[in-house]
Amino acid sequence: MRMVDLITNKRNGNCLSPEEINFMISEYVLGKIPDYQMSAMLMAICFQGMSDEETSIMTNAVAHSGDVVDLSRIEGVKVDKHSTGGVGDKTTLIIAPIVAACGVKVAKMSGRGLGHTGGTVDKMESIPNMRTSLSQEEFFDVVNKTGLSVIGQSGNMTPADKKLYALRDVTGTVSSIPLIAVSIMSKKIAAGNDCILLDVKTGSGAFMKTLDDSIELSKKMVAIGENAGKRTVALITDMDIPLGHAIGNSLEVIEAVNTLKGNGPEDLTEVCLNLAGNMLYLAGKGDLDTCKKMAQEVIDNGKAFERLIAMVEAQGGDTSVIKDTNAFAKAPYSFEVVSDKEGYITHMNTELCGISSSMLGAGRETTASTIDYAAGIILKNKVGDYVKVGDSFATMYASQESLFEAASNKFKQAITVGTTKPELVPLIFARVEKNKVEKF
Amino acid sequence: MRMVDLITNKRNGNCLSPEEINFMISEYVLGKIPDYQMSAMLMAICFQGMSDEETSIMTNAVAHSGDVVDLSRIEGVKVDKHSTGGVGDKTTLIIAPIVAACGVKVAKMSGRGLGHTGGTVDKMESIPNMRTSLSQEEFFDVVNKTGLSVIGQSGNMTPADKKLYALRDVTGTVSSIPLIAVSIMSKKIAAGNDCILLDVKTGSGAFMKTLDDSIELSKKMVAIGENAGKRTVALITDMDIPLGHAIGNSLEVIEAVNTLKGNGPEDLTEVCLNLAGNMLYLAGKGDLDTCKKMAQEVIDNGKAFERLIAMVEAQGGDTSVIKDTNAFAKAPYSFEVVSDKEGYITHMNTELCGISSSMLGAGRETTASTIDYAAGIILKNKVGDYVKVGDSFATMYASQESLFEAASNKFKQAITVGTTKPELVPLIFARVEKNKVEKF
Numbered sequence: 001m002r003m004v005d006l007i008t009n010k011r012n013g014n015c016l017s018p019e020e021i022n023f024m025i026s027e028y029v030l031g032k033i034p035d036y037q038m039s040a041m042l043m044a045i046c047f048q049g050m051s052d053e054e055t056s057i058m059t060n061a062v063a064h065s066g067d068v069v070d071l072s073r074i075e076g077v078k079v080d081k082h083s084t085g086g087v088g089d090k091t092t093l094i095i096a097p098i099v100a101a102c103g104v105k106v107a108k109m110s111g112r113g114l115g116h117t118g119g120t121v122d123k124m125e126s127i128p129n130m131r132t133s134l135s136q137e138e139f140f141d142v143v144n145k146t147g148l149s150v151i152g153q154s155g156n157m158t159p160a161d162k163k164l165y166a167l168r169d170v171t172g173t174v175s176s177i178p179l180i181a182v183s184i185m186s187k188k189i190a191a192g193n194d195c196i197l198l199d200v201k202t203g204s205g206a207f208m209k210t211l212d213d214s215i216e217l218s219k220k221m222v223a224i225g226e227n228a229g230k231r232t233v234a235l236i237t238d239m240d241i242p243l244g245h246a247i248g249n250s251l252e253v254i255e256a257v258n259t260l261k262g263n264g265p266e267d268l269t270e271v272c273l274n275l276a277g278n279m280l281y282l283a284g285k286g287d288l289d290t291c292k293k294m295a296q297e298v299i300d301n302g303k304a305f306e307r308l309i310a311m312v313e314a315q316g317g318d319t320s321v322i323k324d325t326n327a328f329a330k331a332p333y334s335f336e337v338v339s340d341k342e343g344y345i346t347h348m349n350t351e352l353c354g355i356s357s358s359m360l361g362a363g364r365e366t367t368a369s370t371i372d373y374a375a376g377i378i379l380k381n382k383v384g385d386y387v388k389v390g391d392s393f394a395t396m397y398a399s400q401e402s403l404f405e406a407a408s409n410k411f412k413q414a415i416t417v418g419t420t421k422p423e424l425v426p427l428i429f430a431r432v433e434k435n436k437v438e439k440f
Numbered sequence: 441m442r443m444v445d446l447i448t449n450k451r452n453g454n455c456l457s458p459e460e461i462n463f464m465i466s467e468y469v470l471g472k473i474p475d476y477q478m479s480a481m482l483m484a485i486c487f488q489g490m491s492d493e494e495t496s497i498m499t500n501a502v503a504h505s506g507d508v509v510d511l512s513r514i515e516g517v518k519v520d521k522h523s524t525g526g527v528g529d530k531t532t533l534i535i536a537p538i539v540a541a542c543g544v545k546v547a548k549m550s551g552r553g554l555g556h557t558g559g560t561v562d563k564m565e566s567i568p569n570m571r572t573s574l575s576q577e578e579f580f581d582v583v584n585k586t587g588l589s590v591i592g593q594s595g596n597m598t599p600a601d602k603k604l605y606a607l608r609d610v611t612g613t614v615s616s617i618p619l620i621a622v623s624i625m626s627k628k629i630a631a632g633n634d635c636i637l638l639d640v641k642t643g644s645g646a647f648m649k650t651l652d653d654s655i656e657l658s659k660k661m662v663a664i665g666e667n668a669g670k671r672t673v674a675l676i677t678d679m680d681i682p683l684g685h686a687i688g689n690s691l692e693v694i695e696a697v698n699t700l701k702g703n704g705p706e707d708l709t710e711v712c713l714n715l716a717g718n719m720l721y722l723a724g725k726g727d728l729d730t731c732k733k734m735a736q737e738v739i740d741n742g743k744a745f746e747r748l749i750a751m752v753e754a755q756g757g758d759t760s761v762i763k764d765t766n767a768f769a770k771a772p773y774s775f776e777v778v779s780d781k782e783g784y785i786t787h788m789n790t791e792l793c794g795i796s797s798s799m800l801g802a803g804r805e806t807t808a809s810t811i812d813y814a815a816g817i818i819l820k821n822k823v824g825d826y827v828k829v830g831d832s833f834a835t836m837y838a839s840q841e842s843l844f845e846a847a848s849n850k851f852k853q854a855i856t857v858g859t860t861k862p863e864l865v866p867l868i869f870a871r872v873e874k875n876k877v878e879k880f
């Protein structure tokens with residue numbers, strides 16, 4: 001088998017056989033297929049696409065290029081959730097405790113933030129002493145004991161994905177839907193859960209900018225998951241407006257705690273009930289309405305919040321900041337970003353909001369950057385709100401006053417104020433299940 | 441400027457600016473742009489194409505990536521000719537003397553054979569003591585003295601093309617018309633001639649399999665040549681049947697000599713008169729008909745043949761084999777390939793004929809292979825001829841009897857015998873000049 005023939009085949013619009021795909025991935029990881037051949041293949045895939053069968057086989061090959069987690073030591077059904085990345089997306093910290101409180105195990109590996117998006121692991125590390133790097137034994141024990149654990153990725157998982165992603169990043173082949181699907185789903189399959197809920201963010205702050213692309217990506221990913229024997233659902237959710245009010249690590253943990261206690265922002269609460277409901281549905285807890293009601297119940301009766309405390313404790317974290325969020329370390333400086341116009345906020349560029357928060361110290365420009373856990377933004381007004389001159393758009397928090405000027409200028413670029421009240425878009429645009437697409 | 445942005449632009453169907461193209465080629469030659477980015481770009485070009493302006497600028501950048509020959513020390517108009525490569529294509533050895541005999545200089549660099557196609561330099565080296573590697577001074581002197589010189593490529597010409605071609609070869613990006621045009625024309629521009637005649641072979645033995653592709657390639661190349669200030673014409677000629685009867689190095693020289701003496705095969709003679717006529721036309725010797733008549737005249741009056749002898753002598757070759765071709769070293773073994781069917785030869789796969797000749801020792805499998813100059817094939821019957829069982833298709837020549845079995849089996853695969861007399865296609869399908877395409 002010669003890679004050049006595989007490239008030519010794909011270039012000509014033919015499908016690659018399972019043997020060819022397995023050859024390609026395994027030899028690439030071994031360094032026997034050079035980057036210059038793989039990048040030509042990736043570009044050919046950008047133009048010619050891949051069938052559901054091809055993406056499934058490639059996903060499986062990438063998933064098995066390194067360690068695959070065996071979760072069989074954890075009893076019961078294990079449900080995973082993946083978000084394609086957003087700004088102010090603290091949902092994992094809310095829905096994992098909800099799902100665990102309903103008796104379904106959550107053994108989740110999360111990522112760190114990069115660029116304008118945050119990462120759950122960073123948010124968790126804003127809790128003093130919280131450990132996000134556990135051995136497999138410890139991880140299983142925490143899940144068996146508390147019902148949930150969220151940790152960072154460890155070990156040699158999906159090395160093919162790491163190599164492919166680095167190559168795509170420098171060869172203009174990032175935005176190919178089948179390649180995105182392979183990248184996401186290979187990691188989910190290697191993570192070993194039984195069911196997968198995908199939160200596909202769409203809009204200005206997301207990787208997928210249009211609903212059509214989001215639906216196409218969701219269909220590909222659901223097909224891959226189901227072909228791998230895992231029940232999979234995708235929700236397409238709005239990322240044209242940051243979720244909730246908080247952007248920044250401890251600020252988001254505080255908002256997550258409030259939401260688990262029933263005092264969260266409406267949009268965040270609704271999205272979380274939908275996400276958690278769908279996770280419970282995937283785990284076979286009943287129809288979707290029943291599952292959403294179960295999620296609401298464990299918020300109302302405090303059981304979900306209990307699960308969060310139990311996990312933080314089991315992972316060595318200081319539960320006092322969870323029990324009383326005023327105990328979190330505060331940023332020494334704050335700054336109000338005020339409107340110089342009167343009118344409705346008609347649009348917020350979520351990506352710019354994320355970048356602005358990152359500039360305050362809450363995010364990473366490169367993987368080597370350090371994070372200021374207390375830095376970030378609390379939104380005071382969002383799309384649809386009416387502001388007067390001098391009204392606050394947001395409060396910014398940082399460790400140095402000098403950071404506010406550039407960050408607030410960037411933030412102001414994100415906000416459009418107009419005279420007409422904008423129509424609000426739904427929080428959840430669509431739901432994709434095997435052979436089924438519902439738009440809302 | 442970042443290569444990844446250039447790739448993304450091309451992927452999205454945009455044109456690259458002159459600055460971007462020059463950056464890309466110069467940095468690639470320096471090794472500052474890695475192969476994996478260039479191969480992604482090449483694949484994007486395969487799908488999105490390049491405008492005439494882009495191909496012209498890229499050709500110029502590639503031509504100037506190394507040495508550019510300055511032919512100003514040679515007086516008068518210098519005309520180059522390029523063939524896209526065929527089987528039994530000995531036209532250079534015939535038309536260069538014709539054109540020189542008509543007073544137009546031919547200072548030509550030719551290539552060596554590889555795979556199923558032969559190369560003029562190899563054919564010339566079948567003449568004992570013939571030198572094909574001259575210093576620039578010697579090259580200019582031979583042309584000034586004899587009117588023509590044909591040598592191998594030397595020096596550091598078009599290193600960007602060598603690097604790009606090697607990459608295309610292993611990344612499934614060879615068959616892109618703009619990239620082929622850039623590769624051919626960059627070498628022609630670096631070779632420094634005033635006018636360029638392109639012989640675009642089409643058919644089973646050629647790189648371009650269809651007339652449409654050949655016309656598209658010709659138009660691109662003519663546009664590049666004219667944009668570079670060089671008068672350029674392309675003839676699209678048949679390579680569905682080998683040209684003439686001889687395939688193999690000294691066998692082809694003998695056929696070239698016969699043709700220059702007016703005793704060549706009809707098809708070869710007609711193609712050569714057209715090629716030479718067009719070269720004279722490009723050099724401003726008159727209208728095309730006049731130029732073709734001039735070409736015929738110098739065959740008839742022996743002046744063209746004199747030019748061949750003069751060049752061979754000036755390059756150190758043994759002219760006795762040219763004056764009496766019986767003096768060429770003969771292969772010790774011959775073999776008749778006979779028909780086991782009765783009927784018309786309806787098709788010859790020219791590529792397989794070339795491979796068969798190569799298997800006899802006449803060609804190279806790799807650049808390191810050595811050549812048996814006396815080996816090859818003399819075709820006895822061609823497309824349209826009627827053969828009976830036992831009639832000869834061809835006589836094969838080789839240095840070992842053991843080579844005949846595999847080579848003759850391969851050759852027989854090339855021949856189709858049927859009951860209906862096939863319609864003969866024209867030898868020249870089309871002629872492409874600036875803003876003008878004539879089909880015949």
